Amino acid sequence: MSYRRVTPGIISKIEEIVGKKYVLTEKEDLEPYSRDETPGLSFFPEIVVKVENSKQIVELFKLCNKEKIPLTPRGGGTGLTGGAIPVKGGIVLSFERMNKIKDIDRENYMAVVEPGVINGNLQRELAREGLFYPVNPASMDSCTIGGNVAQSSSGANAVKYGGTKEYVSGLEIVTPTQDVIKAGGKLVKNVTDYKLIQLVVGSEGTLAAITEVVLKVIPLPEVKIDLVVGLDDLSLLQSILKKIWQEKIILTSIEYIEEFAVKITKEYVQNPPFLPSAHHYLMIGIDGEEGEVNERMENLEKIFTEENVQDVLVAQDRKQQEDLWKFRQSVREALLNSGASMVEEDIVVPRGKIVEFMEKSKRVYESYSLKTGVYGHLGDGNVHYNFIKPSKEEKNWEENVEKALYELFKIAISLGGKISGEHGIGLTKKKFLHLALTRAEIELLRKVKKAFDPNNILNPGKIFDL
DSSP states (O other), rough: OOOOOOOOOHHHHHHHHHHHEEEEEEEHHHHHOOOOTTTTTOOOOOEEEEEEEEHHHHHHHHHHHHHHHHHEESSSSOOOSSSOOOOOOOOOEEEEEOOOOOEEEETTEEEETTTTHHHHHHHHHHHHHTTHHHHHHHHTOOOOOHHHHHOOOOOTHHHHHHOOOEEEEEEEEOTTTTEEEEEOOOOOOSSSOOOOOHHHTTTTSSEEEEEEEEEEEEOOOSEEHHHEEEEEHHHHHHHHHHHHHHTTOOSEEEEEEHHHHHHHHHHSSSSSOOOOOOOOOEEEOOOOOHHHHHHHHHHHHHHHHHTTOOEEEOOHHHHHHHHHHHHTHHHHHHHHSSSSSSEEEEEEEOOGHHHHHHHHHHHHHHHOOOOEEEEEEEGGGGEEEEESSSSOOOOTTTHHHHHHHHHHHHHHTTTTOOOOOOOOOOOTTGGGGHHSSSSHHHHHHHHHHHHHHHHBBBBBTSSSOO
16 A cells, blocks of 8 residues: 655644644654664654644544555554554654553552553552552563553563453553544453453554553552572473472562573673572562462472572562562663674463473574574563674574574474564564464454554554555
8 A cells, every 4th residue: 555745734734733842853853763672673754743632643543544644653662573663654653742640549459541651650659559560571661551552561470460461451542543432441340342452452553542541450569579590401490390380389470581691681781680600590579468478489499499409599688679670671682782783582382381492492593503692481481582693794694583583483383382472563573474373364353454444544564464
């Protein structure tokens, strides 16, 4: 489909809708909106429009449909698959002005927020009220709730608490057909509609603009313990994980960092925490009431004794906990800055297959001599592979990465997995979608897209082509 350019006349109409100072047209102002966190990927918009409410979005959709202008919604720009990049030019729809926490409802354990609210800011406001929103992406201090909903984001706490989709109780959205729809609300139960909320959650900004989110929140955990376990082989890791599941030990997080990634991160961050010498690292979090946390810790210690694990470091206070998680959240950035470029993937398999997948995957990327940093969320079967380009002159690197990815994706699918656990498909994984979904499944997704967006003006070029 061909799209029209944004003319001076159209810019004037947009300025009437949102105000002149909320329309960006200069190249230096547009540059930050030409990219997300995907390395090496950039497409400039023609203009950026900072909206304030759903009424303005309705008017913009009306104009864009009439003029056939593409419009790309954008949250914090922290995505890793190009989902918020305007590949067709046109307008970037920025939600940074829509950043209000509208209500923290202690009686119903709900929070009502605008899409531009930063995840970490919401976390801190809730904590002051003794409440907790468990979804904690590594980018929580820069990613937005609207972006989290669009991507169905997750985080380290997903082992115990789940991801974004478990907490969205209500949405207000504006469709490209200019309908303002309110689904759900401050409800624990709701079987009144076609699960519209879950259709929008994870739709990567291709179906509607999200203008309000109602989130379920829970009481703030009384106690939290974090520990690091150093291991020398994957078979031992497999045995420990198996016993954790068999003993039904409810952990909050089970993170993994491989030795090479730890080394790079230690060199990158200032004052890294002390970590034992090992080939593989588990970062385990436990939270809840003091009695149950102590019981789970005792059960873990029993497993470590049975498996003759010696290298266990327990964070003794809040500062040590914060230092550990800051280190974990710095792994991706450290790997990215260790080479000329990087390709990253977030493959997911059933958690009982995670070690098997890691062993098979290692054989693949080593066969292509790819420098690879590995970390991820073992508790929910999600592993991040980061292929690092040592220098710009490296020959055949892109070709070898693509070949390796095809093999990794096929291995994951053969084990019952999928090609993305939390980053989404966006632009960078679009060419691999056919490996995970049948032609009939992709065609059904296309029909849903056309029902919401018949003129394909909203975030075109993402997930699949029409």
